[in-house]
Amino acid sequence: MKDDLRLVVDTLPGLVWTALSGGEIDFLNQGWCEYTGLTTGELSGGGWHATVHPEDLPRLREWWQSISASSAPGETEARLRRFDGAYRRFVLRVRPLVEVSGKVVKWCGISTDVEERRQSRDVLRSHEEDFRLIVDTIPSLIALMTPAGAVESVNRHALEYYGATLDELKQWALSDTVHPDDLPSVIDAWMRSVSSGEPYDIEHRIRRADGIYRWFHVRGLPLRDPEGRITRWCVQQTDVEELKAKERDLIRIINTIPTTAWSTRPDGYCDFLSDRWLDYAGLTYEQAVGWNWATAIHPDDAAGLQEHWLGCLATGTPVNTEARIRRFDGVYRWFLFLVKPFRDASGNIVKWYGTNVDIEDRKRAEEELRRSEAFLSEGQRLSRTGSFFWRVTSGEITWSEQIHRIFELDPHLPVTLELIAARVHPEDLPLLQNMVERAHAGRDFEYEHRLQLPDNRIKYLHLVGHGSKNKDGQWEYTGAVQDVTERRLSEETLTKVRSELAHVARVTSLGVLTASIAHEVNQPLSGIVTNASTCLRMLAGDPPNIDGARETARRTIRDGNRASEVIKRLRALFGKKEPTTELLDLNEVIREVITLSLSELQGNRVILRSELDDSLPHVIGDRVQLQQVLLNLLRNASDAMSSINNHPRQLIVKTQQDEQDCVRVVVQDTGVGIDPRDMESLFDAFFTTKNSGMGMGLSVSRSIIESHNGRIWAVPNDGPGTTLAFSIPRAPEGAPSSSRLGPIQASALMDTQNFKRNP
Amino acid sequence: MKNKRSLVSVVDDDQSIRESLPDLLGEFGFAAQAFSSAEEFLASDSLGQTQCLILDIAMPGMTGPDLQKELARRRRDIPIIFITAHSSEALAALARNRGTVGCLIKPFSDTDLLDALNSALRAN
Numbered sequence: 001m002k003d004d005l006r007l008v009v010d011t012l013p014g015l016v017w018t019a020l021s022g023g024e025i026d027f028l029n030q031g032w033c034e035y036t037g038l039t040t041g042e043l044s045g046g047g048w049h050a051t052v053h054p055e056d057l058p059r060l061r062e063w064w065q066s067i068s069a070s071s072a073p074g075e076t077e078a079r080l081r082r083f084d085g086a087y088r089r090f091v092l093r094v095r096p097l098v099e100v101s102g103k104v105v106k107w108c109g110i111s112t113d114v115e116e117r118r119q120s121r122d123v124l125r126s127h128e129e130d131f132r133l134i135v136d137t138i139p140s141l142i143a144l145m146t147p148a149g150a151v152e153s154v155n156r157h158a159l160e161y162y163g164a165t166l167d168e169l170k171q172w173a174l175s176d177t178v179h180p181d182d183l184p185s186v187i188d189a190w191m192r193s194v195s196s197g198e199p200y201d202i203e204h205r206i207r208r209a210d211g212i213y214r215w216f217h218v219r220g221l222p223l224r225d226p227e228g229r230i231t232r233w234c235v236q237q238t239d240v241e242e243l244k245a246k247e248r249d250l251i252r253i254i255n256t257i258p259t260t261a262w263s264t265r266p267d268g269y270c271d272f273l274s275d276r277w278l279d280y281a282g283l284t285y286e287q288a289v290g291w292n293w294a295t296a297i298h299p300d301d302a303a304g305l306q307e308h309w310l311g312c313l314a315t316g317t318p319v320n321t322e323a324r325i326r327r328f329d330g331v332y333r334w335f336l337f338l339v340k341p342f343r344d345a346s347g348n349i350v351k352w353y354g355t356n357v358d359i360e361d362r363k364r365a366e367e368e369l370r371r372s373e374a375f376l377s378e379g380q381r382l383s384r385t386g387s388f389f390w391r392v393t394s395g396e397i398t399w400s401e402q403i404h405r406i407f408e409l410d411p412h413l414p415v416t417l418e419l420i421a422a423r424v425h426p427e428d429l430p431l432l433q434n435m436v437e438r439a440h441a442g443r444d445f446e447y448e449h450r451l452q453l454p455d456n457r458i459k460y461l462h463l464v465g466h467g468s469k470n471k472d473g474q475w476e477y478t479g480a481v482q483d484v485t486e487r488r489l490s491e492e493t494l495t496k497v498r499s500e501l502a503h504v505a506r507v508t509s510l511g512v513l514t515a516s517i518a519h520e521v522n523q524p525l526s527g528i529v530t531n532a533s534t535c536l537r538m539l540a541g542d543p544p545n546i547d548g549a550r551e552t553a554r555r556t557i558r559d560g561n562r563a564s565e566v567i568k569r570l571r572a573l574f575g576k577k578e579p580t581t582e583l584l585d586l587n588e589v590i591r592e593v594i595t596l597s598l599s600e601l602q603g604n605r606v607i608l609r610s611e612l613d614d615s616l617p618h619v620i621g622d623r624v625q626l627q628q629v630l631l632n633l634l635r636n637a638s639d640a641m642s643s644i645n646n647h648p649r650q651l652i653v654k655t656q657q658d659e660q661d662c663v664r665v666v667v668q669d670t671g672v673g674i675d676p677r678d679m680e681s682l683f684d685a686f687f688t689t690k691n692s693g694m695g696m697g698l699s700v701s702r703s704i705i706e707s708h709n710g711r712i713w714a715v716p717n718d719g720p721g722t723t724l725a726f727s728i729p730r731a732p733e734g735a736p737s738s739s740r741l742g743p744i745q746a747s748a749l750m751d752t753q754n755f756k757r758n759p
Numbered sequence: 760m761k762n763k764r765s766l767v768s769v770v771d772d773d774q775s776i777r778e779s780l781p782d783l784l785g786e787f788g789f790a791a792q793a794f795s796s797a798e799e800f801l802a803s804d805s806l807g808q809t810q811c812l813i814l815d816i817a818m819p820g821m822t823g824p825d826l827q828k829e830l831a832r833r834r835r836d837i838p839i840i841f842i843t844a845h846s847s848e849a850l851a852a853l854a855r856n857r858g859t860v861g862c863l864i865k866p867f868s869d870t871d872l873l874d875a876l877n878s879a880l881r882a883n
Contacts, residue, residue, distance in 0.1 A: 520844075522844035522865040522866055523773045523775060523776070523844055523865065524775055525865065526775065526779075526844065526865035526866035526867070527775025527776060527778070529866035529867070529868065530775075530776070530783050530869070531779045531782075533868065534782045534783040534786055534869075537786040537869070538782075548782065552779065555775070555778055555779060559775050559779075562775070
């Protein structure tokens with residue numbers, strides 16, 4: 001080698017060397033020696049091996065063998081030890097020196113120090129790795145796409161999620177990575193973004209490694225260079241399956257709730273209708289969305305509804321309304337439209353939500369109710385009967401129109417007990433008080449009372465109230481008030497007429513009675529005449545029989561008195577007198593009668609036993625008349641036993657309640673008894689088995705009892721004697737103690753002669 | 760008038776009659792006996808001696824006409840003067856049976872009674 005050439009070779013910035021065709025080093029430049037600090041001699045042959053990093057040496061040797069065996073140029077890297085012991089990375093490049101014949105005669109190589117360059121490349125690589133690490137760590141699927149839209153790379157999450165290689169992913173449009181149902185719209189959207197550069201934003205299902213599709217929210221943004229050209233697309237796929245599941249739940253709830261729901265945008269554009277709504281109307285979402293739903297509204301209601309709805313939108317005030325919506329089968333049903341705006345934090349309406357409630361049945365019931373209310377109102381007017389509702393505790397009283405009419409009060413005045421009291425006849429105010437007391441005690445009530453109107457007109461009312469406890473355990477009364485004035489007045493007229501008739505009847509029967517009256521009067525009259533005749537004859541005698549005359553005169557007076565008694569009784573019997581009725585305790589009546597007749601009974605050696613039922617209900621009747629009946633029965637019983645000497649003269653008076661809601665009085669004697677043949681005629685007028693008497697006692701008793709709607713009967717005892725008994729109905733529950741129930745139609749009074757006969 | 764005082768029996772449930780008639784009959788000169796019922800009379804000793812019977816028609820138990828029939832059955836031919844407070848023709852017709860000599864309606868005068876007694880005793 002020439003010296004100048006050698007100088008050039010030594011100056012070259014690298015380690016230059018040559019080798020024989022067999023691979024043996026035959027030349028090393030000055031750079032080698034300077035770098036390694038070794039001599040040419042030390043480096044020649046295989047000596048250079050010592051400068052190669054032990055880790056690189058095997059590979060380098062292998063490489064060099066394969067290179068030297070071929071005749072192709074080569075390049076590799078290896079670390080070489082510097083004179084100070086530090087290894088630096090070198091690129092080793094080698095080319096063969098080839099003869100014309102093609103034979104390799106020599107190898108020329110140069111090793112360039114790339115340590116600096118290599119180090120800066122490593123830094124870059126480590127940045128790249130950091131970046132990749134970050135991308136891999138982002139908890140979503142990241143894909144980088146080429147400006148043309150092809151997959152360039154994806155992050156680790158993506159690979160793991162898909163369970164596919166990058167190459168496989170590049171074919172996503174041909175695979176089932178995207179759910180087949182979503183694929184067309186996904187491709188469509190992606191191509192649109194790629195061509196327009198608009199951001200990509202879509203939701204679709206992506207297949208997971210295990211084959212399950214999950215919902216993802218996929219968003220892509222283009223990366224642009226300073227010139228604004230798209231260099232890449234970065235696409236992020238976020239798993240929204242759970243959100244979607246919640247949304248699906250919500251949708252299911254909305255669609256399952258038995259109501260038709262919908263929502264609109266702030267401008268009223270309908271953007272959601274629940275399945276039930278669509279099913280009901282038989283419309284698809286597209287047929288109902290926006291303002292299309294209006295086609296399902298009844299033509300008569302559509303304009304009004306639209307106006308109403310626009311009003312809501314304009315004012316932001318939700319106002320509910322009603323309209324008919326056509327069902328899938330063409331039938332219109334009434335719906336209630338409930339609507340509510342949803343506002344954001346600053347109070348702007350973001351959305352309107354609404355439901356439609358089927359109120360067809362309610363509407364129909366309302367219609368029915370209106371109709372029946374009209375009927376009821378008419379019925380109340382016709383029957384002059386009003387109804388009321390009274391919540392006792394709160395004092396709340398509701399009246400039907402008719403009661404207002406009956407009371408002649410303004411329907412707008414709140415009804416209070418004070419208001420009622422102002423109308424009730426002053427004499428009947430105690431009834432009102434009684435009613436309030438009963439109501440507080442939870443008892444039903446029934447009254448007849450009068451109203452006194454400001455112009456002093458009187459109205460008669462019949463009031464019935466039935467109490468029941470409400471859910472709070474408070475008493476509520478529902479009742480009716482009937483204006484019975486007309487009935488009452490005609491009843492009074494009737495009673496008067498009847499009473500007069502009864503009198504006429506009594507007088508008429510006077511003709512029939514004449515025989516008996518004549519008998520009664522003629523008996524003492526006969527005595528008088530006979531006694532007077534005797535008296536005269538005795539006085540005309542010689543000598544006159546003064547004592548006899550005095551005796552007969554005395555008997556004359558007595559018979560005269562007797563005749564007078566008969567007349568008095570007749571006057572009582574045929575006198576016109578209206579019986580009065582009241583609420584009676586029969587036990588009390590009996591005790592009074594017993595007291596009256598006790599001395600007489602004792603005088604007749606009658607043993608009296610009374611068995612009175614203490615829980616006996618009251619009856620309504622005429623005290624005096626009933627006393628007369630009882631006196632008559634006691635007297636009859638006593639008389640029947642007057643001839644009894646072989647067993648005790650026992651008289652039992654019993655009261656009891658019988659099955660027919662009647663009160664029964666039984667008078668049992670141990671007397672002579674009654675011939676069964678006479679049982680039938682026992683209660684007929686003039687029937688008598690007594691030596692004295694008109695036979696009127698039991699007949700009158702019967703008419704009294706019958707006028708009390710009761711009956712009287714006699715049965716022979718198993719032992720000696722007879723049982724006479726009567727029963728009369730108990731007073732109705734809640735009957736007022738001072739009664740206006742009308743006079744009992746009594747037609748006769750008691751024949752009391754038996755009690756007056758014996759002084 | 761008569762040597763032996765004829766016995767006149769009175770049967771009536773009315774006390775006034777039973778008390779007043781015997782005295783009047785005594786004034787007429789008859790012996791008189793009063794009974795409160797037909798049964799009492801039938802059971803008495805007076806039955807065989809009674810020359811004339813003054814008999815009330817309406818009585819509890821055996822009535823006047825019943826007693827008349829009973830006497831007829833027993834062949835006791837006693838003239839009977841019925842007395843009654845019922846002025847009914849039916850009763851009067853009933854009284855015109857065999858043995859009835861008269862029927863007096865209460866109240867009757869002493870002379871009517873005497874007339875009836877005289878005709879009864881005449882018949883006897």
